[in-house]
Amino acid sequence: MYYPMDEKAVESYEKAGKIAKETLAWGVKLVKPGVSYLEVADKIEARITEAGAGLPFPTNISVNDIAAHYVPKANDKSVFTKEDVVKVDIGVHIDGYIADTAYTVDLTGEYGDMLAANQTALDTALDMVAPGVSVASIGEAVQDAITGAGYKPIENLTGHEIKQNELHAGLSIPNIKVPYDWQIEEGMAMAIEPFATDGAGHVIESPSPEIFSVQQPRPVRMREARMLLKTLAERGELPFAARWYAKKFSPLKLSLILNQLKQAEILHAYPPLHDRSKGKVSQFEHTVIVTEDGSTVTTR
Numbered sequence: 001m002y003y004p005m006d007e008k009a010v011e012s013y014e015k016a017g018k019i020a021k022e023t024l025a026w027g028v029k030l031v032k033p034g035v036s037y038l039e040v041a042d043k044i045e046a047r048i049t050e051a052g053a054g055l056p057f058p059t060n061i062s063v064n065d066i067a068a069h070y071v072p073k074a075n076d077k078s079v080f081t082k083e084d085v086v087k088v089d090i091g092v093h094i095d096g097y098i099a100d101t102a103y104t105v106d107l108t109g110e111y112g113d114m115l116a117a118n119q120t121a122l123d124t125a126l127d128m129v130a131p132g133v134s135v136a137s138i139g140e141a142v143q144d145a146i147t148g149a150g151y152k153p154i155e156n157l158t159g160h161e162i163k164q165n166e167l168h169a170g171l172s173i174p175n176i177k178v179p180y181d182w183q184i185e186e187g188m189a190m191a192i193e194p195f196a197t198d199g200a201g202h203v204i205e206s207p208s209p210e211i212f213s214v215q216q217p218r219p220v221r222m223r224e225a226r227m228l229l230k231t232l233a234e235r236g237e238l239p240f241a242a243r244w245y246a247k248k249f250s251p252l253k254l255s256l257i258l259n260q261l262k263q264a265e266i267l268h269a270y271p272p273l274h275d276r277s278k279g280k281v282s283q284f285e286h287t288v289i290v291t292e293d294g295s296t297v298t299t300r
Helices: 007-030 037-050 112-128 135-147 223-235 251-263
Strands: 060-063 066-068 085-094 097-106 159-162 189-192 195-197 203-205 211-214 267-270 273-275 281-283 286-290 295-297
Touching: 007 037, 007 085, 007 097, 007 286, 037 060, 037 085, 066 085, 066 195, 066 281, 085 281, 097 112, 097 189, 097 281, 112 135, 112 189, 112 195, 112 281, 112 286, 211 223, 211 251, 223 251, 251 267
Parallel strands: none
Antiparallel strands: 060 066, 060 085, 066 273, 085 097, 097 286, 159 189, 189 286, 195 281, 203 273, 211 267, 286 295
16 A cells, blocks of 8 residues: 655655756767767766765666666776667666666667657656556557557566665556556656667567676675675665776676675676667656656656
8 A cells, every 4th residue: 555655755756856867968968979888877977976866776878789787897998889879777866765767869860760759658658657547558558659650669678666775666667568457556656668679679688797786685705795795785775886896806806706696696687688689779767756646757
């Protein structure tokens, strides 16, 4: 059972949303041919922390067929080119209350129709959010907006409910018509994020994850692993980027630590997700608070 959101939570969500909106608008202007992924991610994250906010997850810089969960490595040499469709997905939190928002930059100049359909799908979904609305109806509307323009939604990626200090909580908001009829309730916060593609519309995992979160903290033997877990304790289960800790450990040592903690099922890994047929993918996202008679978009 959900209840109207308390005033402190609303204020924190809205403050996080304002910082996220301003940071994303500034950050996407950095995405230009010849600029490195790492530079953009580092600058966006620095701007968020300088604003007095926290990072609920690392900035995702997902390019072309990669839909989500790509973050630069500490020594990442990747640069944007004129052939790229770039998704910038950022998170901000104030006292654990999260804003999650994303935008797509088309450096090719060839995917305007796909991006427009994706944006229409998001706007349509946001207009529908209200207590009692079925997530199935939102998924169907998103699917219709994208397929009606000749593209496909990513069927196995969804939006998600958000709670304090919890990025993926409870309800999922599909991007296709689904057989279940879960309903939105007043007091929820959620991220709505349609993806569109000219590919298969289904993502699969890529190798070499760089995003992790602590799932089952427990004692470990390796001293450096204990040091890392102690540092991570303040994040709870919020995801982090491996490169954030690259100055504390050598690259080889950090890789060994992460692999050991992953094998021990202490860490959960988030591999990059790419379209199965290598199609170009776009993404737009906003965070909303569900009110008594509708919703408030915190990131717009």
